[in-house]
Amino acid sequence: MNILDKIVADKFKEIQLKQALIPSAQLEKSPIFQRETTSLASALKNSKSGIIAEHKRRSPSKSMINQSLNVQDVASGYEDAGVCGMSVLTDSKYFGGSLEDLLLARASVKMPLLRKEFIISEYQILEAKAHGTDVILLIAAILTRDEIKTFSELAKSLGLDVLLEVHNLEELEKSIMPSLDMLGVNNRNLKTFEVSTNISKELSAKIPQDFVKVSESGISSIAAIKDLKQYGYQGFLIGENFMKTDDPGKYAKEFIQQLS
Numbered sequence: 001m002n003i004l005d006k007i008v009a010d011k012f013k014e015i016q017l018k019q020a021l022i023p024s025a026q027l028e029k030s031p032i033f034q035r036e037t038t039s040l041a042s043a044l045k046n047s048k049s050g051i052i053a054e055h056k057r058r059s060p061s062k063s064m065i066n067q068s069l070n071v072q073d074v075a076s077g078y079e080d081a082g083v084c085g086m087s088v089l090t091d092s093k094y095f096g097g098s099l100e101d102l103l104l105a106r107a108s109v110k111m112p113l114l115r116k117e118f119i120i121s122e123y124q125i126l127e128a129k130a131h132g133t134d135v136i137l138l139i140a141a142i143l144t145r146d147e148i149k150t151f152s153e154l155a156k157s158l159g160l161d162v163l164l165e166v167h168n169l170e171e172l173e174k175s176i177m178p179s180l181d182m183l184g185v186n187n188r189n190l191k192t193f194e195v196s197t198n199i200s201k202e203l204s205a206k207i208p209q210d211f212v213k214v215s216e217s218g219i220s221s222i223a224a225i226k227d228l229k230q231y232g233y234q235g236f237l238i239g240e241n242f243m244k245t246d247d248p249g250k251y252a253k254e255f256i257q258q259l260s
């Protein structure tokens, strides 16, 4: 069983339990559900840096990145650094995140927030909206084309942006549809956990111009970003490189200053 299969198997159980406790109708009634969202895709189109900074405590590929910071400080630091948006991991078992992290980040900043989650059910999209997200991630590797269509159309009807993530050409070709805003290429090989931006470069020409192109994972240098910009990328999702420092916001600020 690969890592995504394991995560998805756990998610099915988790969602069943949560739905029994908090039904969808209750999520839709929460005051934050009515909040007006902001678009990450627009922020990326109008930005020189294109940085999406992630809150990431640990991951399947790194058991310990940073356990000592609180999400509010990280969020405020990123916003002060001038990032375009923040990605908040909400999976608890594999990444040490939570929906509470998303809520606390929402309470701390105005910038677009992405719920970084393994979405396999409409319930998780309602949950995301009820915890202050502006953007959802859909991962092509764990969804059928029909599911991508249903989930992305629901997200759009709720005013959310959709970032669709792929790892290869097959996933890209099966996923392209008008209800997506951003196409993300993940540079991490989920079998070996090795990272290489070559996959972003290889797939760039296959991504239609209508979508904002985002390169995700394993980005740690200004040179890598300048290189990816030549391939039309406007968004760069960075987690570990910022989070492994004592002050991710300060580090992100210096990083962005060097980019301009």
Ligand SMILES: O=C(O)c1ccccc1NCC(=O)[C@H](O)[C@H](O)COP(=O)(O)O
Pocket: 003, 054, 056, 059, 060, 061, 062, 186, 188, 190, 193, 216, 217, 218, 219, 237, 238, 239, 240, 241
């Ligand atoms: O990060 C992992 O080890 C991982 C393993 C399995 C599925 C997803 C995983 N990461 C999620 C992400 O997409 C990254 O957190 C994000 O792109 C930032 O990556 P990085 O800058 O390399 O921390």
